[in-house]
Amino acid sequence: MSFDIAVTLQRGHVRMTYEFAAGPGLTALFGPSGAGKTSLLDAVAGLVRPIEGRIAVSGATLFDRAQRINLRPEKRRCGYVFQDLRLFPHRCVRDNLLFGWKRVSPDERWLGIDVALNLLGIGHLLDRMPATLSGGEAQRVAIGRALLSAPRFLLMDEPLASVDADRREEILRLIERIRDELSLPILYVSHDRAEVERLAQQIIPVEPAHSAA
């Protein structure tokens, strides 16, 4: 299984339990906003600590409450494309792209810089600062930064959220290529049914938060 997840998350006074196993390719977490999809991605990335359960990706255990395993985010090797992108505003596009790249040993890198620039079509943006990029450009840089950190899996949170309507098709095609050419497990969050049905091999419905008193 690519993603093997059974966790309980606490958000404020609400507890949410998620349990699913997903095969290879792109798995979509589909549900309305506020259902805690982003919290689940944060938990897989190690940014939020579940109160109970287990998270494994491609056979590697990232979190297991019972076995007291909780890998630090920097050890999880996840490529996280945040909904709000989070490009580093004080670094140019080149430095943003290479931030994760520099922190993996050369023999673990599986994507060349030139290949990535070609795939994403961002070679001409290298010296720009993030604040000067359009929504679509910034989105492609954020995806590039995640891919170049040589991740073992990808987390994508509403990657079309910051993209203009006329650029959606371009980003959708890009995600399809990443899905088909890079053979990387992808956990994909969206609230758009058409988008999910087009991209996903497997759809996990996420219900709005149910509280357990």
Place this chain on the structure above:
Amino acid sequence: MSGLSPAEWEVLLLSLKVSAVAIAAALPLAFGLAWMLARWRFPGKVVLDAVVHLPLVLPPVVTGWLLLLTFGTNAPMGRFFAETIGLTFLFRWTGAALAAAVMALPLMVRAMRLSLEAVDRRLESAARTLGAGPWRTFLTITLPLALPGILAALVLGLARSVGEFGATITFASNIPGETQTLPLAIYSALQLPGSELQVARLAALSVLLSVGALVLSEWLARRSGHGKGRHVL
């Protein structure tokens, strides 16, 4: 204005030494305090916040007196420093530096705390997912983004310490060549009849020093490159 007299040089160099040592010592402490106040939650945080800000609101003469009570020869902290590293403060330039540091501390903590609170912590978590540990994240994300505030703290602290008067004269006294910094020398000159020119020269020196510090800070902010379009003050 002709060149500086030996006595004026002495005052100027002493002032610079006292301020430089005061700020160098206060900087790490102020950053640590700013970090605790910006990032941590702990019992007694309000009390710590108040104590740090005390020198800002107390009359400086009271701060000087409190320093006498804590760092005097027979006071607990004074004895501790004398016995462990042989450092005494009373009637010495080190005492002037201590008074300047304590007076500058609240301003420095405030400026740094604000800039640390303004750093978007979501950027830090992004750096973590990209393989940077907490320390590397601090060096590559938090520190550069907070740098304008840290430079502002440096300049505010420097300006405050160069102008320090009340706590210094109370705690370290006004001894030419040892604790007599620029403001204290101006004060002494004012006490002597017929020394208007001397006062004016020292005052002009004081203004030059302050303007110089401002220019230096602007230059530093520009050089840091992250302050594009941003000003330190």
